Every structure is written in C-alpha cells, then in structure tokens.
Amino acid sequence: MKRAALLFLLLSATCLTGGSPIARWTFDEAGEKGAAASVPAGFPGTMANASGKVQRQTERKRTFLRIPGTDAGDCVTLGEGKAFDLPQRFSLEAWFRPHASPPGSYTMILGKRYDQQCQLDWTPNGGGTIEFFVGGGHLTENRASANRIKPGNWLHIVASYDSQAEGPNQWLYLNGKLAKAIHNPVKLKSSLAALRIAQNSAMNMKSNVRADWDEVAVYDHALSAAEITALYEAKAERTWRPEGKTWSPPFEAARWQSRQGASGEDAQVDRMSGIKQTGGNSRAGEGRLAAAQDGVRFSLKGIPSTRVTGDWHTTFPEAVDLTKLPYCVIRYRARGAQRAMTPIPMLTLAGDEPHVLLTSSHAIQDGLWHLCAVKSGAIRRATGLEAGLATLGSEAELEVGSIHFAASTDAFPVYLGLTTDAVAGARTKEFTTVDLGKQYNDSLTERVDRLFSSDKPFLRNPLTRFPTATVAWHGVPFAVATRDANLVTPEARNANVNQEQVEVFGVSVKRASFLPESRNDPLTVAVNAKVSEVFMLLSCDFPAVRKRYSRPPIPVAFTDIEAFSVELHYENGDVDESFPYSMAAKGHRIWGLSGAYVVPADPAKQLQNIVLRNRTWDHTVSLAALTLRTAPDRLFPTLAAEPKWTVPPTVPTIMPRPATMVRDGNTITATTSHAQLVFDCSKGFRIAAIRPQWSDTSIALSPTSGLEIKQGDTTWNGTDLACTGLSVKGKNARIVLRCPPPDLPLELTLTITVRENGEIRFRVEALNPGLEVRKPAVRFPVIREATLGTVADTWVFFPQYRNVMTNQATFCKQPNHRGFPMQFMDIYNPVAGVGMCLMTQSLTGEAVQYCLAKDGTGANAYIESGGDDWPLSPGQSVTYCPRVLALHPGDWREGAAIYRRWAESWYRPVGSQDKAWFRKAVWIRSHLSSETGAKRIARMPPVVEPKSKRFRLAEYLEQDRLLLGLDPDILHFYVWAFDPEGTGDAARNGEYGGADYANMGGLANFAGAIAGLQEGRRMPVSLYTIW
Incomplete structure (x- = not known):
C-alpha cells in the first residue's frame, strides 16, 4: 500500500451568514506544510497525495491544484461532521477543469457520495458529462446532468438543492447559466460522511481522471440564479476585445500542445455501414505537429485497421471577446482524415461555449488549399483553439494557413487566386470579356446573407464582393459588377410544382414522389465569335454538406451534366455539351460560393450562344462573369487524363511437372x-x-x-x-x-x-x-x-x-x-x-x-x-x-x-442464378408493403392496401409502362416482413411467418399475387430477406 502524505488546506472564509458560504477553499498559496491555499479558518482540509504527483500549478494568473488521476488514493478531504450535514438545502460551487480521460472513469468534483446526500462528479462518458446526484443514484429521479462538454476548459459549476421548493428543487448551473432543473422526490437523511474532491466518502470511486481545481465552496442554502451569475462574473477570466473589423489569433506551431489520453471513447457504430461515429476502440496516436510555410500542420499516421485519433490545443494569451466579430474565415488544406456519420470536429474555437469551425464532413480533403467561412456567432469568451484528426489507416493531415475573425462579410479576406492586377503584356489581346450588365438580376451579397441565415451557416470559397470592376483569376481577366446586382441567375420555373399534392391510387402524395417534373432552366449569353475556351465566374447557392444513405455526410458538389451543364451553340447548328473544369480544384467539379471554371470550344466554328443549364432543384449555379479566349491555342489543353492501361503479356502455356x-x-x-x-x-x-x-x-x-x-x-x-x-x-x-x-x-x-x-x-x-x-x-x-x-x-x-x-x-x-x-x-x-x-x-x-x-x-x-x-x-x-x-x-x-x-467444382445454381433472364435483368422494380415504410422511403402508397389487403400491382405496372414504356425485368417485394405496431414498421429480423403473411392478407392472398405475376404476366418475382 502506498503511503499517503497528509497535508493541510486552509479555509478562506468560515461560518459566514447571508449569501456567504459555510466554507471556501482556494489553492492560491501554500499553507501549512506546503499544501495549498490559505486564510486562517476552522475547517482545515487534508490532502492524500498517494501518487506523489499532486501539485499546485499556475497558468495565466490562475493558481490551481492538479490531481493527475493516476492513483485512486489521491484526494482532498475538506471536512466532515455536523458542519456539512445539510439534508434540507445546500449549494456546491467549484471552479473545475477536467482533462481527456478514458471512458468509464469518474472523479468527484465536490461532494460525499450519491447515497450520502450529494455527489457532483465528472465523467468522459456522454461526450463529457457533469452529474449532480442528490439522495440516490437513479439517473432520472436523483440526477441533474449536462453532457457534451469538451474537456480542457475551466468550468464554473454550481449544484443547488432545496427540499422545500415547489416545482424543481434540484438545479445544475454551468458557467452562470442553468443547465438542468429537476424535481427530486427524495427525502434526505442525516449524513456525517466526509466531503471531498477527487474521491467519494467511501474512497471507492474509480477515479482516474486528470483534473484541476481552482477553488470550491459549500453553502447552507440554494443559491439564486442572480447569485450564481454574480459569482461566475466575479471570477471569470477577464476578456480582451479586439479593435478593428478583423482579428487573427496567434496559432503558430510553438503555441500548440498535443492532448493525450483521449483514446477509447464510447463506441457509436452505424449499423448499416459499420462506420465508427465517435471513438469506438480508438487509440491515441502519436500525432505530429510542425510549422509550415503558411501556418501549422497537424498529421497522424494510421494503423490499419485501428481507429487512431490525434488532438492538439493552444491557449490564447488572454481570453478574447468575439461578440463584435461573429464570422470566422479559415484557409486550410486537408487529406486522409476519417469521415463519420456524426461529423468529427477538426478545428474548434475553445471557450465557455466551444464552437466547431471545421468538421470532417465540411472539409474538402483533396490536399489543395481552400477557404471557408463559418458564422461563429457572438462568442463572449474564447480561450483558444483545438485541432483534431481521426483515421482508419490513412495518413491524415490538416494544415491551417490562416484564421480571421471578421465583423461582417465585407471584411472577409480576398478570395484565393483573385487579384485586381491587370493581365500583363500581349496576353491581354488573347481574351475578350463579355458585358453582362443588362442581364444582372441577382446579388452576391444577398446570396451570402441567405446562406448565412440558414441553421448551419458555412460557406466554401466565400467571395462576398468584387473589389474592382476588373479582376483576374488565375491569370484570366474578368469584367464584373461591383454594385448590388452582379449575378445572372436563371428563373427557376415551376420551382414549387413538385410540392403540390396529387392523388395516386386514391392517396394524396406530393408530386415529388410521383412523376415529378425535372428542372432544365437555361441561362443564355450571346457570343458571336470564334473562341478556343470559355472562362466563367460561377456562384452557387449550395448547402455545405449532403447526407448519404448509410455513409458519412460529404461536401456538396456537382460532378456531371445531370446536375449542371454548359452548351455551346455554333452558327452551323452544332451543339457541344460540357461540364466545367475547375481551375482551382484541377478537376471537373463545381462547389462553393464562387469559383473560376473553363470549358473548351472549337476555334474553327463561329460560336453563337452559350447556354448554362441548371438541372437540380434548390441548387442553383449563377453566372458572375464571362471571358472568351480568342487565341487558337488553349490554356487548359488536357481536360481529362486517361489512365495508363497496361495489357498483360499473353498467358504462356505452363508445362506440367510433378508437385x-x-x-x-x-x-x-x-x-x-x-x-x-x-x-x-x-x-x-x-x-x-x-x-x-x-x-x-x-x-x-x-x-x-x-x-x-x-x-x-x-x-x-x-x-x-x-x-x-x-x-x-x-x-x-x-x-x-x-x-x-x-x-x-x-x-x-x-x-x-x-x-x-x-x-x-x-x-x-x-x-x-x-x-x-x-x-x-x-x-x-x-x-x-x-x-x-x-x-x-x-x-x-x-x-x-x-x-x-x-x-x-x-x-x-x-x-x-x-x-x-x-x-x-x-x-x-x-x-x-x-x-x-x-x-x-x-x-x-x-x-x-x-x-x-x-x-x-x-x-x-x-x-x-x-x-x-x-x-x-x-x-x-x-x-x-x-x-x-x-x-x-x-x-x-x-x-x-x-x-x-x-x-x-461444387456449386450448383439454385433457382435463378443460371437463368438467362436473371443474368440479363436491368430493371428491378422494388415495392414496399408496409404503409409507414412506403410513406417514409418511397413517399408513395404501399403495394398492399392496408385495410382491404388488395394488391395494387396492376395500377403500379400501368404507371410504370406510361413512364418508361416497358415492364420491369424483375418485380421485388421489399420490406414485406414487418411489425405494423413497431416504430416505423420495424423489421422482424428475418423471422418470416404467420404475422408477416397476415400483413399481406394471408398466405393464400400473397401466393395468389405472386402467381398472378409469375404465371399470368410471365414476370419474375423476388423477395427481400435479411441474412
């Protein structure tokens, strides 16, 4: 058994009346025998330093006690007996900072034990949780809690209880704000047990959390909201407010530190894809941090097939008030980081209210530089930055080149590659800018405002204004409008037509689910010239990310002519259709608010018109500027690099030989x-x-x-x-x-x-x-x-x-x-x-x-x-x-x-596998039998009428023929085994039997419908099964 060193803590205030605490312990100065804080008092606490590693530290004018969490015997006993027997009402106050720790661990912030009147604890479970138990361990009756609290920040925590209060009688406050209020029916008993930090009164808490305590206090009454706010404001670190319209925080490499111990978070796995959403069985990796030419680079080497995480943090010299700078613009490049169903934070603004600036789903991971802007909001107190990476085997990397907080969108830094310098020399004669003045009907500023007013405001390529009437992008000149109207946006005809209700088989559904109208809105610009390339400044109103079925969200991008295309109409009647090439992304994709793009043209023909076609509802690409290259050669000659194809040598005849x-x-x-x-x-x-x-x-x-x-x-x-x-x-x-x-x-x-x-x-x-x-x-x-x-x-x-x-x-x-x-x-x-x-x-x-x-x-x-x-x-x-x-x-x-x-040598086809009709099948028509499943997935009536159990196969087949002119190759029954009483018609996990046949009107009715297809229509049928 380790020998515990007993040291004394001194009280700064004792037995005061009114709003004062029974006792307050601080750790600002060494007291008797070198332990901790001290003003003379009647409640000296004792510290058990079993690990020998408990120590007092000072950081940014704050002196605190750090308990490393390596030995459950490390703790401070503040007192016991009648003075802290508070069965009627009390408040616990603490300035506390937890650090990353393994799942399943706990530490006592301040208290006795959950069944000994009170327990105020911290656990990394639930993404970081503060729990306040009174009189028992029931998770709903006896506990007020707050979760999703990131470690590494100072927290002001107040936990109050008043048995006589009407309505809520147990409150938990975090940084001056109410986090949770409940009514606890318990009647507290007398308890003379020890009051401690870092351990409970029984000394049996699994305490392996590294944490810091600045001060703690105990009151004999329930503090009011006003008192709690005053306590927080009096102690909270004073903030500095930047002057000017922008501020760039210090984040050079020397300021960053690696945060260890964050491995092994609770697993959350998507059941369809198997993708770990959070930590799972993750391992804290040996992340690398390096100064880069343009900022700081974080990297993490993967260990296939283990999920590896890396975390870094930096602290500002003093806390910063960013209420006047609600926007943040980040220049970054990334590659190889894991995406997950719940996006993983890659860059976070730390403080009382942490704000995620960039996630794994928002980051474009192509290794190229990108600019993004996020509306961070009115952050009252920012204390630093946090960076994080996760990987399942790849070499993950995030490089941050610049971070600017801005007062308004007008204060954003100039977009990447955009200059106001004139194109030099003879090269100016190779371009002709097109005047779009009469066609401008939309505003870049208004588009930015609309996108930033969404629930999750995030912009890629945030060009919010043109500084001059002539700009150059990657050396190509463009004539733009600096006034309010500076975009040409096509009229979105029939924009709401697919939201109208139509009747299908006696059921009202949205047209979007039944024979929806597609979009094909043109935007035409007259050219009348011979050109080799057409350069465009395009602006998009895309949302930041899109969800995918059973796969992590990713950035929204157009990649083919089904979404957007550029048509080149020549005087001789020829029409070329192209998808734009991104000069910045070096590939065929459109994303972000603004960008420069190019399509090739035939310089031997007279180009009459250029037609931009928007084909995606609620995602519009607008035109800001158009430039023609009149020289016969192209600046972008290789638009698509074909992969090298190697034909293997002729397979030789290998002569047999004895084995x-x-x-x-x-x-x-x-x-x-x-x-x-x-x-x-x-x-x-x-x-x-x-x-x-x-x-x-x-x-x-x-x-x-x-x-x-x-x-x-x-x-x-x-x-x-x-x-x-x-x-x-x-x-x-x-x-x-x-x-x-x-x-x-x-x-x-x-x-x-x-x-x-x-x-x-x-x-x-x-x-x-x-x-x-x-x-x-x-x-x-x-x-x-x-x-x-x-x-x-x-x-x-x-x-x-x-x-x-x-x-x-x-x-x-x-x-x-x-x-x-x-x-x-x-x-x-x-x-x-x-x-x-x-x-x-x-x-x-x-x-x-x-x-x-x-x-x-x-x-x-x-x-x-x-x-x-x-x-x-x-x-x-x-x-x-x-x-x-x-x-x-x-x-x-x-x-x-x-x-x-x-x-x-052993396989014999069963059923359809060797049949020609199966091998040649192209169209498998899937039908849902569950009413709620059909409504949720297909947004159409089910193939079986829920009450009469009549099959709607004939009606569906007729509509299919009207739409496509032919019958499906195979008709498939999907979700035909379900529980109509379950949530969303929960599947019965492959237990096919009487209950499922009853949903189909009985076995005979189901068999008759299948026979009508197989025998009456000569149509193959398949059934969905789970194995």
Whole structure:
C-alpha cells in the first residue's frame, strides 16, 4: 500500500451568514506544510497525495491544484461532521477543469457520495458529462446532468438543492447559466460522511481522471440564479476585445500542445455501414505537429485497421471577446482524415461555449488549399483553439494557413487566386470579356446573407464582393459588377410544382414522389465569335454538406451534366455539351460560393450562344462573369487524363511437372508447375521465398511474411514462435509451432500440401493447452511488403462491394459477409504478367476476414480466423478452413479464374442464378408493403392496401409502362416482413411467418399475387430477406 502524505488546506472564509458560504477553499498559496491555499479558518482540509504527483500549478494568473488521476488514493478531504450535514438545502460551487480521460472513469468534483446526500462528479462518458446526484443514484429521479462538454476548459459549476421548493428543487448551473432543473422526490437523511474532491466518502470511486481545481465552496442554502451569475462574473477570466473589423489569433506551431489520453471513447457504430461515429476502440496516436510555410500542420499516421485519433490545443494569451466579430474565415488544406456519420470536429474555437469551425464532413480533403467561412456567432469568451484528426489507416493531415475573425462579410479576406492586377503584356489581346450588365438580376451579397441565415451557416470559397470592376483569376481577366446586382441567375420555373399534392391510387402524395417534373432552366449569353475556351465566374447557392444513405455526410458538389451543364451553340447548328473544369480544384467539379471554371470550344466554328443549364432543384449555379479566349491555342489543353492501361503479356502455356515437397534440415521447399515456396523453420516459421516457375520476375518479401497471431493489442510474428515438430510425407508437410507460454499458451499445427494443379494448400489447427480462455486471431498465410518486379507495377485486386483495383496506397479488410461475397484476392504485376492469388475454400460459412493493402513498401495480405468472437476454451482445438496460395500468369483475371474453377467444382445454381433472364435483368422494380415504410422511403402508397389487403400491382405496372414504356425485368417485394405496431414498421429480423403473411392478407392472398405475376404476366418475382 502506498503511503499517503497528509497535508493541510486552509479555509478562506468560515461560518459566514447571508449569501456567504459555510466554507471556501482556494489553492492560491501554500499553507501549512506546503499544501495549498490559505486564510486562517476552522475547517482545515487534508490532502492524500498517494501518487506523489499532486501539485499546485499556475497558468495565466490562475493558481490551481492538479490531481493527475493516476492513483485512486489521491484526494482532498475538506471536512466532515455536523458542519456539512445539510439534508434540507445546500449549494456546491467549484471552479473545475477536467482533462481527456478514458471512458468509464469518474472523479468527484465536490461532494460525499450519491447515497450520502450529494455527489457532483465528472465523467468522459456522454461526450463529457457533469452529474449532480442528490439522495440516490437513479439517473432520472436523483440526477441533474449536462453532457457534451469538451474537456480542457475551466468550468464554473454550481449544484443547488432545496427540499422545500415547489416545482424543481434540484438545479445544475454551468458557467452562470442553468443547465438542468429537476424535481427530486427524495427525502434526505442525516449524513456525517466526509466531503471531498477527487474521491467519494467511501474512497471507492474509480477515479482516474486528470483534473484541476481552482477553488470550491459549500453553502447552507440554494443559491439564486442572480447569485450564481454574480459569482461566475466575479471570477471569470477577464476578456480582451479586439479593435478593428478583423482579428487573427496567434496559432503558430510553438503555441500548440498535443492532448493525450483521449483514446477509447464510447463506441457509436452505424449499423448499416459499420462506420465508427465517435471513438469506438480508438487509440491515441502519436500525432505530429510542425510549422509550415503558411501556418501549422497537424498529421497522424494510421494503423490499419485501428481507429487512431490525434488532438492538439493552444491557449490564447488572454481570453478574447468575439461578440463584435461573429464570422470566422479559415484557409486550410486537408487529406486522409476519417469521415463519420456524426461529423468529427477538426478545428474548434475553445471557450465557455466551444464552437466547431471545421468538421470532417465540411472539409474538402483533396490536399489543395481552400477557404471557408463559418458564422461563429457572438462568442463572449474564447480561450483558444483545438485541432483534431481521426483515421482508419490513412495518413491524415490538416494544415491551417490562416484564421480571421471578421465583423461582417465585407471584411472577409480576398478570395484565393483573385487579384485586381491587370493581365500583363500581349496576353491581354488573347481574351475578350463579355458585358453582362443588362442581364444582372441577382446579388452576391444577398446570396451570402441567405446562406448565412440558414441553421448551419458555412460557406466554401466565400467571395462576398468584387473589389474592382476588373479582376483576374488565375491569370484570366474578368469584367464584373461591383454594385448590388452582379449575378445572372436563371428563373427557376415551376420551382414549387413538385410540392403540390396529387392523388395516386386514391392517396394524396406530393408530386415529388410521383412523376415529378425535372428542372432544365437555361441561362443564355450571346457570343458571336470564334473562341478556343470559355472562362466563367460561377456562384452557387449550395448547402455545405449532403447526407448519404448509410455513409458519412460529404461536401456538396456537382460532378456531371445531370446536375449542371454548359452548351455551346455554333452558327452551323452544332451543339457541344460540357461540364466545367475547375481551375482551382484541377478537376471537373463545381462547389462553393464562387469559383473560376473553363470549358473548351472549337476555334474553327463561329460560336453563337452559350447556354448554362441548371438541372437540380434548390441548387442553383449563377453566372458572375464571362471571358472568351480568342487565341487558337488553349490554356487548359488536357481536360481529362486517361489512365495508363497496361495489357498483360499473353498467358504462356505452363508445362506440367510433378508437385514435390522436400525437407532440408529446417527448410521445406514446396514445388509445383507454377510456383516454388520456401518455408524457413529455423526460428519459428516464415515464408522465405516465393518464385514463379514460368518467369524470371522476382517476388521480394519481408522476412516477417508467413504467420501472425494477434490477441488484444499484442501481435506475435511466426518468428516469435518455437518450432517443435517438422516432418514431410509425400506431398504434405506438417509443422508444429508453440507460442511462448507466459505470453499466449497456444499450439498451431500447419499442414501444407502441394497439388498437381499448381496450387499450394494450407490447413491450420489451433489448440489452447492453457488453463484460461484465449481469443487469438490467427493470420495465415501472411504476405508482407511484397513487390512483384517493382513497387510501382505491383497491383492489388480486392473484390469487395465496390471493387478495389489499384497500384496506389490502399487498405482493405472485410469479413466474408455480403460486402465480400467471394473468397479470393489477388496481387499481380500486369507488366510482367505475374500474379499471386490468396483464397479460402470454405463450404461451411466459417467466419473469416480477408485483408489486402498497398503502400510504399509493397503489398500486404493475410487471411484471418478466430479473434474476440471465437474464444478457445482450455484444451479446445479448432481447425480453420483451407487456404490456397496460387501463382499465376497474366493479371487479376487469372486469379479470378482459379477461384471460379474451384467454385464450379461444387456449386450448383439454385433457382435463378443460371437463368438467362436473371443474368440479363436491368430493371428491378422494388415495392414496399408496409404503409409507414412506403410513406417514409418511397413517399408513395404501399403495394398492399392496408385495410382491404388488395394488391395494387396492376395500377403500379400501368404507371410504370406510361413512364418508361416497358415492364420491369424483375418485380421485388421489399420490406414485406414487418411489425405494423413497431416504430416505423420495424423489421422482424428475418423471422418470416404467420404475422408477416397476415400483413399481406394471408398466405393464400400473397401466393395468389405472386402467381398472378409469375404465371399470368410471365414476370419474375423476388423477395427481400435479411441474412
């Protein structure tokens, strides 16, 4: 047991009447025996410094006590007995600052214990929560709380209770404002228990939170709102108000500090996509901070497939009042950061009311510089900035070049690339600006005001005004209007037509759900000239982000002519249709408030008109300026770079040869007609070499290739194991491996077989010889840092949902579920015509994970079995499904052919899989049977009339033919198994039976409807199932 050092705390005020506290403890000065604060008083507190790390610190004129949270014995006992027995009414006050801490931890801000009158505590759960318990631990009856409170800021907390109050009798205040008020029915009993900070009266709180206390106080009455506000204002740090229309905070690299300990937040996972929304099992990464030429750069190296987070913070020299500067403009560039269903803050203004300035969903992550503006509002007290990154394997980076707080949109800095300098020299003769004066009908300023008046005001490319009548953007001159009218906006005809109600099958729905009218609003500008390029300043009224089904929100952007296009009408009747090229983004995309764009023209033809077509409702692209390039050559000649396509060499005929397995001491060589593999068992197990038999292309491997075992956060390589058995018999090799017993008692038996078809087959058996349950994840075979020829020519193919085929950096890992329905992956060199296929041959549905990655060192791959969900009991053994490694000529298609041949050896189509009509189906028409599901998803009546149970199939098919002129290839019943009493017709999770048939009017009625389609209309039918 650690020896506790007893030190004395002195009271600054005792037993005062009126609005004064019973006692107030401060930590401004060392008292007796060097402990803490002190004015003579009758309630000396004692500090238990069990860790030896409790210390008094000073920061920006504030002296406080820091308790590190490394030992639950660290605490301060302020008093006990009658003086603090307050069953009728009381108030607790604290100036307190928590720091990031692991989930599930708590610390006592001030109190006894929840069942000993009062407990005011902090926990990182709930995004940071302050809890005030009175008389019990019930989360609704006895607790007033406030959550989503970020650590790292000083908080003024007051918790009050008055048993005689009518209505609410328990209040929690945060920074002078009421956070929660409840009525607590408890009748408090007398309690002489100890009053403490950092621990409860029983000394059994799991206290591992690093936190700071500036001062605390106890009152014998419930403080009024006015008293609490006065207490906060009297102590709150004084603020400085910048003069002028803009202010740029100091944020150079030397001012920033890394914030450790923020890993492992509570998991919130989207059930459809599996995307971690917050921390999950995240790990605090070793983030890097560096001074950059234009500001400060934060970066984080990912650890596939672990979620890694990095957090940094900087404190202003003094708190700043930004009430007169309600806008913030940020120049940044980012790449590789994880997006999540709940956007992750990347840049936050810290203070009493923290404000997120930039999130993972708002940031454009293309590595290019961008400017954004956010309406931060009237921030009374800002204390610093916080930066954060999260990644699931990528190299994440955020670089901040500048931050400006502005009084108005007119005070925004000049937009990137925009200058008032004239285009120099002879180049001016190459451009002709078009006068749009008579067509201007909208205002850039008004558009900015409209966008900033939305619920979540955020602007990209925030050009709010033109400083002069002639500007240049990326060296191209434009004639603009500086007055109020400076945009040409097309009239949005029939803007509300799709909001009208129409009757469909006797049910009223919005036209947007039934045969909606599409948008095709033109904006025409006369040209009458021969030009090679058309340059445009475009302005968009897009919202900041858009939500996606089961995927994280992303920035709104137009990327194709279905959303917006530019038509070039020539005098001879020809029409070219183009999508603009962004000069800033260096690609074909439109986003943000303002930007410069270009489309190519045919200089040999007379261009008569330019027509801009808006095709997306509620998203309008306006024209601010138009410039024509009259020179015959183009400034942007390469508008789309076609990827280099490599045709693999002709697949050679590989002569058959006997498959052999040879042992030479501790080395085993497996040889087939296609491959030679060398296994080194001199120190555990590793794959020493892989050689193709038909090619002299070298395959380089890391010496760590072979096998891995992972349990918890520890990974053992095959060379960490001991080889206890080695034998060869015919075409089979048997290798027995043991893990070091103190670390992980586990025995693995590898069986390797060479086959006449050129494949090498592996089986692995895992045995737990220990006395405890183990949860090893066995990865075998493992390929590390493989290069087939060169790194650049080494490609990977991963046939998941949304296939991955690349020679660039990537990381893919999937279990064998609907997102990865096949059992193979491939590493190949299309130039040399050499590939390596890794696959399983499972017929049981055993849980397996497939991993394939590529980085600057080469390709990495493994097949993983076991893990946390598949524990091994003492004495239990398990044999995992067979694996195959096969070398092949050609590219990934030869690997797929190997898998196909195996599948064809056992698979027999069931139902439709081998039918021509199924293979050629293009249009699958989906119908919902649930009334609320149809209303929520399709916003149309269900295919089954809810009361009569009559199917509306004939009516729907007739409308489909009117719209498209043909019947669907397959008619699909979606959400036909549901609970009509559940929230939103909750699905019954695959329990198909009587209740579901009843929803369809009974089994006979449902079967009759299906028969009418299959037999009467010769139309295939499918049913949605969950597996």
